[in-house]
Amino acid sequence: MSTKSERMKAIHGVKVTCECGIQVARWSMSKHLESKTHQSKISGEIIPRQERFDKQPIEQRREKERERSAKYRNENGDKCRENNREYWHKNKEELCKKIQCECGELSTKSSLNRHRKSKNHNDRLQKQQLND
Ligand SMILES: [Zn+2]
Numbered sequence: 001m002s003t004k005s006e007r008m009k010a011i012h013g014v015k016v017t018c019e020c021g022i023q024v025a026r027w028s029m030s031k032h033l034e035s036k037t038h039q040s041k042i043s044g045e046i047i048p049r050q051e052r053f054d055k056q057p058i059e060q061r062r063e064k065e066r067e068r069s070a071k072y073r074n075e076n077g078d079k080c081r082e083n084n085r086e087y088w089h090k091n092k093e094e095l096c097k098k099i100q101c102e103c104g105e106l107s108t109k110s111s112l113n114r115h116r117k118s119k120n121h122n123d124r125l126q127k128q129q130l131n132d
């Protein structure tokens with residue numbers, strides 16, 4: 001006659017070989033049968049692509065990301081510059097046209113937005129208001 005704890009020890013200690021080939025403690029067999037380890041072994045270790053990707057260390061993934069964006073820049077950098085130049089050329093007159101800001105300052109269209117946020121612009125507006 002064995003005590004309860006001895007029986008527990010016996011149950012916990014017993015290892016069985018699962019159909020997937022992994023040795024599992026008998027008490028954890030039902031859990032193992034639902035586990036990914038068991039299922040991937042049974043299905044010939046076909047792990048979905050996405051899952052494999054997720055299992056890559058984060059550093060490795062970042063490295064890949066960097067490579068990809070560097071490659072993209074290499075391939076498209078020149079094109080980008082080209083586009084900019086073309087845009088500039090086509091809109092040169094427009095961009096260089098002087099416009100008078102409400103503060104009285106002459107500014108080009110391209111720098112007007114920046115000018116409107118400038119101290120210079122605000123000072124001028126304030127002065128105008130004082131004069132009114
Ligand atoms: Zn198994």
Ligand SMILES: [Zn+2]
Nearest residue numbers: 101103105121
């Ligand atoms: Zn202004």
